Amino acid sequence: MIRELRESGRRLDVTCFFEELPLPVAGKVVSKESATLEGYNSISIHANHSDMVKFSSADDNGFKHDRDRQCLKDLWATDPEDEKTRIQQTKGDLLKDVYSWILENPELQKWRDDQQNRLLWVRGDPGKGKTMLVCGIVDELKESIGKSKLLSFFFCQATDSRINNATAVLRSLIRQLVDQQPSLISHIRKKYDLYEYTNSWFAVSRIFIDILKDHSLKSTILVIDGLDECQDNLLELLKIVQKWRSYPRVKWLVTSRNWPSSVQERLDTAGQLSLELNAKSVSTAVEIYIKHKVCQLVKLKKYDPNTQKAIQKHLSENANGTFLWVALVSQELAKTSRWNTLSKLNTLPSGLTDLYKRMLEQIFTAEDADLCQRVLAVVLTVYRPITLDELIAFVDMPYGVSNDYEVLSEIIALCGSFLTLRKRTIFFIHQSAKEFLMEMAPTYFFVSGMKDQHLAIFSRSLNVMFATLRRNIYNLSSPGSPLDQVRPLDPDPLAAAQYSCFFWVNHLQESDIKANNDLEEGGSVEKFLFQKFLHWVEAISLLRGISEGIAAMVKLDSFLKKIGKSQAVSKRVLDGYRFIRYHRRAVESSPLQVYNSSLIFSPAQSITSVCYRNERPQWVLVEPAMEDDWNQCLQTLEGHSSWVSSVAWSLDGSRLASGLGDGTVKIWDPAIRQCTLTLEEHSNSVDSIAWSLDGSQLALGSGDSTVKIWDPATRQQCVLTLEVHSNLVSSIAWSLDGNRLTSGSSDRILRIWDLATRQCTLTLKGHSNSVTSIVWSLDGSQLTSGLGDNTVKIWDLGTRECISTLEEHNNSVNSIVWSLDGSRLASGSRNAKVRIWDPANEQCISILDVQSSGRLRFATCLGCVALSADVAVIVATEALPDFAGAIL
Numbered sequence: 001m002i003r004e005l006r007e008s009g010r011r012l013d014v015t016c017f018f019e020e021l022p023l024p025v026a027g028k029v030v031s032k033e034s035a036t037l038e039g040y041n042s043i044s045i046h047a048n049h050s051d052m053v054k055f056s057s058a059d060d061n062g063f064k065h066d067r068d069r070q071c072l073k074d075l076w077a078t079d080p081e082d083e084k085t086r087i088q089q090t091k092g093d094l095l096k097d098v099y100s101w102i103l104e105n106p107e108l109q110k111w112r113d114d115q116q117n118r119l120l121w122v123r124g125d126p127g128k129g130k131t132m133l134v135c136g137i138v139d140e141l142k143e144s145i146g147k148s149k150l151l152s153f154f155f156c157q158a159t160d161s162r163i164n165n166a167t168a169v170l171r172s173l174i175r176q177l178v179d180q181q182p183s184l185i186s187h188i189r190k191k192y193d194l195y196e197y198t199n200s201w202f203a204v205s206r207i208f209i210d211i212l213k214d215h216s217l218k219s220t221i222l223v224i225d226g227l228d229e230c231q232d233n234l235l236e237l238l239k240i241v242q243k244w245r246s247y248p249r250v251k252w253l254v255t256s257r258n259w260p261s262s263v264q265e266r267l268d269t270a271g272q273l274s275l276e277l278n279a280k281s282v283s284t285a286v287e288i289y290i291k292h293k294v295c296q297l298v299k300l301k302k303y304d305p306n307t308q309k310a311i312q313k314h315l316s317e318n319a320n321g322t323f324l325w326v327a328l329v330s331q332e333l334a335k336t337s338r339w340n341t342l343s344k345l346n347t348l349p350s351g352l353t354d355l356y357k358r359m360l361e362q363i364f365t366a367e368d369a370d371l372c373q374r375v376l377a378v379v380l381t382v383y384r385p386i387t388l389d390e391l392i393a394f395v396d397m398p399y400g401v402s403n404d405y406e407v408l409s410e411i412i413a414l415c416g417s418f419l420t421l422r423k424r425t426i427f428f429i430h431q432s433a434k435e436f437l438m439e440m441a442p443t444y445f446f447v448s449g450m451k452d453q454h455l456a457i458f459s460r461s462l463n464v465m466f467a468t469l470r471r472n473i474y475n476l477s478s479p480g481s482p483l484d485q486v487r488p489l490d491p492d493p494l495a496a497a498q499y500s501c502f503f504w505v506n507h508l509q510e511s512d513i514k515a516n517n518d519l520e521e522g523g524s525v526e527k528f529l530f531q532k533f534l535h536w537v538e539a540i541s542l543l544r545g546i547s548e549g550i551a552a553m554v555k556l557d558s559f560l561k562k563i564g565k566s567q568a569v570s571k572r573v574l575d576g577y578r579f580i581r582y583h584r585r586a587v588e589s590s591p592l593q594v595y596n597s598s599l600i601f602s603p604a605q606s607i608t609s610v611c612y613r614n615e616r617p618q619w620v621l622v623e624p625a626m627e628d629d630w631n632q633c634l635q636t637l638e639g640h641s642s643w644v645s646s647v648a649w650s651l652d653g654s655r656l657a658s659g660l661g662d663g664t665v666k667i668w669d670p671a672i673r674q675c676t677l678t679l680e681e682h683s684n685s686v687d688s689i690a691w692s693l694d695g696s697q698l699a700l701g702s703g704d705s706t707v708k709i710w711d712p713a714t715r716q717q718c719v720l721t722l723e724v725h726s727n728l729v730s731s732i733a734w735s736l737d738g739n740r741l742t743s744g745s746s747d748r749i750l751r752i753w754d755l756a757t758r759q760c761t762l763t764l765k766g767h768s769n770s771v772t773s774i775v776w777s778l779d780g781s782q783l784t785s786g787l788g789d790n791t792v793k794i795w796d797l798g799t800r801e802c803i804s805t806l807e808e809h810n811n812s813v814n815s816i817v818w819s820l821d822g823s824r825l826a827s828g829s830r831n832a833k834v835r836i837w838d839p840a841n842e843q844c845i846s847i848l849d850v851q852s853s854g855r856l857r858f859a860t861c862l863g864c865v866a867l868s869a870d871v872a873v874i875v876a877t878e879a880l881p882d883f884a885g886a887i888l
Contacts, residue, residue: 014040015480038619041597043480043590078163080172083155084135086422090429091132091327097288098129099136101281107273108137111253119245121267122255124275126432127324127352128282130255131155134225137253141221149219152176156226158431161383166233167201170208173222177211181218187211201233202669202676205240212244220250227256227263229431238266245270282321289323290315293330301338310342318350324430325352328359331417356436359416364444371398372415377445379419379426380437381453383503388412388424389495393464394457455511461500462524468497469535471615472592474542479592479617486542486591494539501539505552509559519565525556526569530611533576534594541591546584553577558653575607578630603629632848637668639675646701647815648689657698659686665700667712677712688773690732690741699741701729707743709755722753731785733774742783744771750785750795764795766802773816773827784825786813792827794839806837808844 018035036042088094102108102122111120124130138153145151152173158164163172178184187210211217230237241252256263258276275282294312297303303311311333319326329348336344349355363372378394379386386394388408392401401407405424412419412426418433419426428434437445446453473493474486488494494501508518508525518524528536540549553576560570580587583598599616602609605628642662649656655676656668665686667677679700688701697719698710707729709720722741731744740761741753750771752762764783773786782803783795792806792813811831818825824845825837836846 016040016042017045018042020044041480042478043482044477044485078168078172080154080176083157083163084138084153086427087131087155088135090420090422090427091323093292094132094135094139095288095292096136098285098292099133101278101285102133102137102273103140105273105278105281107271111251111271115248117271118247118250119241119252119267119270120254120273121263121270122253122273122275123258124255124282125258125322127322127430128275129285129323130275131225132323134223134253134255138223141223145221147180149221150177150180150217151221151223152180153223154225156224156229158226158229158231159428159434160385164229164231166230166237167204169224169230169237170204173224174204174208174211177217177220181216183216184211184214187214201236202674205236209240209244212247212250217249221253222250223253225255226431227254234263235266238263242266279321286319286321286323286326287316290319290326293326297330297333300334301341303338303341307338307341311345314345314348318348320350322352324432325350325355328352328355328417328429332359335413352432353436356418356433359418360437360440360444363414363416366414368411368414371395371411373445375411376415376418376437377441377453378457379428380434380441380445381450381457381507382499383506384499385425385427386499387495388421388426390497390499391426393496393500394460449512451510451512454507458504458507458511459518459524461504461507462528464497464500465504465532465536465539466528468493469532469539471535471538471595473535473539476592479596480590481592482590483541483544483588488542494543497539498543501536501543502545502548502552505556505559509555519560519563519569521566521568523566523569526566526572529569529572529576533608534612534615537580537587537594538591541587541594546580546588550577550580550584553580572607575630578634579606579608581635582630600624601626603627605629635670637670637675640664640666645685645687646689648691650691650695651693652695655691655695657689657691659689659700661685663702665689665698665710667698679710679712685728687728687730688732688744690734692734692738693736694738697738699732699734701732701743703728705729705745707732707741707753709741720755720758722758730770730772731774733776733783735776735780736778737780742774742776744774744785746770746788750774750783752797762797762800764800767793769812772812772814775816775818775825777818778822784816784818786816786827788812790829792816792825792837804839804842806839806842806844808835809833 014037016036018032019030032042032044107120111117122130122133134153134155138151141151153176154163154169154172156164156169162168174188178188187207224241227234227238241254244250245252254267258274290312294308294315297311298308315326315329332348333341333344347358349358363369363376366372374395375391378391382394388405392408397408397411401411409421412421417429418437420429421427441450474489476486520526537546537549540546553573557570557573557577560566560573579598579602582602583594586593586597595612595615596617599609599612600620600623604626637656637658640658640660641664642660644658645661646659647656654669656670658666658668660666663680663684663686665679666675667679668674669676684703686700686702690699691697692699696711698712700708700710702708705723705727707722708718709722711719722743727745727747729743729745733742735741739755741755742750743753744750748765748767748770750764750767751760752764753759754761767785767787767789769788771785772788775784776782777784781797783797785793785795787793790807790809790811790813792809793802794804794806795801796803806825806827809827809829811829811833813827813829815828816825823838823840825839826834827837828834834848835844836848837843838845
């Protein structure tokens with residue numbers, strides 16, 4: 001029947017599934033040839049006939065289970081158990097005798113046993129053993145609480161971008177809680193369905209808070225090590241800890257160094273366990289650790305009793321209660337010949353800093369100093385720990401070394417004891433080691449500046465991707481092969497290029513790009529986009545990193561605009577961004593669709609589509625008729641609880657605020673299409689919004705005739721309320737210095753307010769209708785107002801006179817905004833028309849009909865419009881109850 005319909009010319013969308021595995025006795029029940037149709041998409045299932053899952057509907061329990069499994073999979077960045085194991089193996093054996101003192105400490109016992117003490121802050125200087133103490137505490141808690149309570153823990157590490165941010169902390173804590181109490185999955189599923197993926201702080205923090213609020217949540221212990229190494233959203237994380245510290249179901253244990261002021265301010269009233277105030281207990285533990293390390297050395301080096309005694313005496317007298325110093329000295333002795341041990345011992349100074357200096361001097365006086373310098377320079381610059389395979393892409397190795405892991409390991413060992421290897425991945429031995437090397441970097445590693453190092457890594461990243469990436473690099477069986485069933489090859493052809501695939505744009509941004517031609521037309525970036533872009537998209541899909549790929553294109557686009565490089569390259573980048581975002585779902589589920597459905601269903605004149613025309617599948621006999629270019633609508637932001645009555649961009653274009661008819665305000669990150677903050681304190685509609693120039697404050701005009709000013713960064717309640725008009729406030733605007741605020745109302749009056757005195761300093765009358773929009777000129781000498789009588793007026797504040805009236809609209813002007821350079825003015829009216837003006841000659845130079853903008857059609861009227869600072873992006877919202885906004 002399908003073949004008959006196809007032959008009759010009717011369009012069909014068909015996906016065929018076939019089993020890969022045979023049944024034990026019957027073999028394959030249905031062959032691939034029988035289950036698939038030539039010319040249609042086919043997907044292999046790694047199962048036998050009886051195990052192939054069939055879901056009757058979205059309510060099917062099997063489908064829900066599969067969806068839940070995907071939710072949890074997307075949350076899992078790194079496994080904290082694996083991190084704990086790595087830490088213990090890197091730092092040395094976890095000895096109960098070393099950490100047992102803290103289990104008997106009165107502060108820890110009070111936290112553990114007293115229901116009123118629910119937050120304990122363990123703090124101490126670097127190298128004092130905080131992380132190993134946490135490892136011991138976690139082990140003891142696992143044993144003591146059993147299944148009666150939940151335990152979730154996390155180890156922050158500043159040198160690894162995967163685990164040095166608050167989002168990663170909460171993702172891991174959530175995942176562990178759900179693993180132990182599966183019913184909590186409902187909170188993840190609810191937000192997962194709304195936001196599609198859970199990489200944003202907003203989505204993850206809301207999930208986490210919902211779980212804490214759940215009355216079915218068992219008693220829970222949350223442990224976070226290394227708050228001082230959390231580099232993003234630390235304050236937001238501390239607010240959650242502070243707010244929920246008294247919650248009866250949850251106890252917190254956190255650790256950090258002594259001096260981070262942000263941690264100190266937030267945790268000053270918490271229960272505290274200072275390692276310095278427990279110096280005697282720490283010193284006793286260090287002595288036990290010293291004996292353990294000396295025994296290991298004796299076993300390894302066969303020391304005589306006198307040498308053993310001398311080593312133990314030196315370590316005891318110079319350790320100063322620092323485990324890390326003992327560990328580093330022990331490593332140095334392990335690399336020293338037995339007959340040179342005592343002389344070597346006397347050259348190793350006390351104190352971490354002096355020891356680090358000695359280690360650095362040894363590196364730069366050795367035969368392989370240049371090689372070690374290049375290795376350390378790379379490791380200091382990268383955004384996460386890299387593997388040996390990735391390292392050889394960035395450092396020229398001696399002849400014959402690149403494929404020899406044993407020799408590569410020896411090279412890492414030559415870098416003093418600053419670095420350590422774990423499963424062929426390079427780590428700093430301690431955060432303090434990286435901090436010391438960064439202090440020394442201008443002299444030893446980045447003599448010409450760190451920007452040159454970033455540029456070198458960027459260039460080598462492009463080189464390794466050019467050399468490595470190719471079509472179907474994992475040799476998948478069909479274009480429809482699902483990502484869930486893809487298994488990396490061994491050896492992995494992407495091993496050397498993985499880091500480069502994710503971070504090449506980051507290094508480009510940090511480099512001195514003005515000194516080279518990489519971003520010029522015909523430069524390396526354009527060549528990469530024209531020759532390797534689809535291969536790169538395939539690779540990041542295989543590496544489960546489509547979100548990161550989209551973010552990279554956004555960064556690259558912003559960077560190009562910032563430095564004003566080639567327009568041709570900018571257009572190519574923007575087209576690539578549109579391509580990957582539009583086809584995200586298909587490529588994310590089946591990587592090879594980037595060469596199939598993605599190319600087939602892209603606009604005919606898309607730069608990507610035209611450039612890669614030869615990559616299209618040959619079996620497509622008749623291509624679908626597609627539009628010439630991408631739709632003007634970049635994206636749609638959904639999830640509002642009421643109609644959208646106002647929108648406003650922050651000046652840097654990174655945030656968008658939308659005001660709703662129910663008094664709610666949402667702040668969005670358009671790059672990831674997610675709401676990052678919701679303000680819900682208003683009792684009436686929010687009819688106007690304005691960001692301050694620095695983005696630190698948000699002014700909201702409401703239907704209750706007031707203007708409220710908020711601080712979005714602190715998420716505090718309204719910091720200032722102005723009772724400004726006798727009717728609803730339909731428009732507001734900040735002066736460029738942030739000291740004045742202008743408000744317009746349906747009472748036909750425009751007022752200017754001094755925020756310091758909260759007084760009205762100027763009133764402009766003479767409008768024949770409601771003042772629906774206001775904007776200041778860049779020099780603050782003029783105001784422009786959009787009116788309900790279809791006109792736009794420009795006012796001279798010095799004379800208080802209207803100096804120009806623009807009259808081509810045939811409906812109410814609801815929104816108006818200047819371009820950043822002051823050369824253009826955009827106005828949006830209720831009949832879905834956006835006009836771009838040249839104010840110098842009072843001429844309309846362009847008209848955008850939002851009604852014909854594609855996916856989001858405005859059937860009746862345009863509610864509001866906002867222009868991004870570079871005049872590249874216009875936001876329009878529909879004044880209808882489907883609560884959607886479009887970025888055009």
